[in-house]
Amino acid sequence: MKRIPEGKVTTYGIIAVELRGSVRAARAVGQALASNPAPVVIPCHRVVCSDGTVGGYCHGIDKKIELLIAEGIEIEHGRVKNLEKVLFRF
DNA sequence: CCCATGACTAATT
DNA sequence: AAATTAGCCATGG
Numbered sequence: 001m002k003r004i005p006e007g008k009v010t011t012y013g014i015i016a017v018e019l020r021g022s023v024r025a026a027r028a029v030g031q032a033l034a035s036n037p038a039p040v041v042i043p044c045h046r047v048v049c050s051d052g053t054v055g056g057y058c059h060g061i062d063k064k065i066e067l068l069i070a071e072g073i074e075i076e077h078g079r080v081k082n083l084e085k086v087l088f089r090f
Numbered sequence: 091c092c093c094a095t096g097a098c099t100a101a102t103t
Numbered sequence: 104a105a106a107t108t109a110g111c112c113a114t115g116g
Contacts, residue, residue: 011098012098013098013099020112022111022112023098024098025098025111025112027096027099027113028111028113029112030096030097031095031112032097033097034096034097035114044097048097049097049098050098050100051098051099054097055097056096056097057097061097064097
């Protein structure tokens with residue numbers, strides 16, 4: 001996650017592939033972030049669902065959206081706009 | 091070891 | 104385009 005450039009985002013699935021070599025581990029990835037070991041230190045707010053939906057955030061989904069917008073990412077109706085533009089694929 | 095639970099996905103309906 | 108369904112994975116009881 002520390003590799004995700006500012007102003008960009010990635011999806012759980014992508015991380016899953018990077019990590020476990022399979023998109024099917026996406027769910028497990030979520031679990032990992034859910035029990036986020038280092039809140040604040042890790043920019044876990046730059047991770048969204050493959051379909052663009054924001055997903056969740058330990059400090060509250062709203063907070064997550066604010067952070068993303070603060071980084072220049074457009075969000076609307078709980079969805080990332082221009083996902084293709086800001087999506088970081090590693 | 092078995093079961094239930096999610097910050098997920100992809101495929102159907 | 105929205106709602107459902109069915110796999111999938113790590114974790115905790």
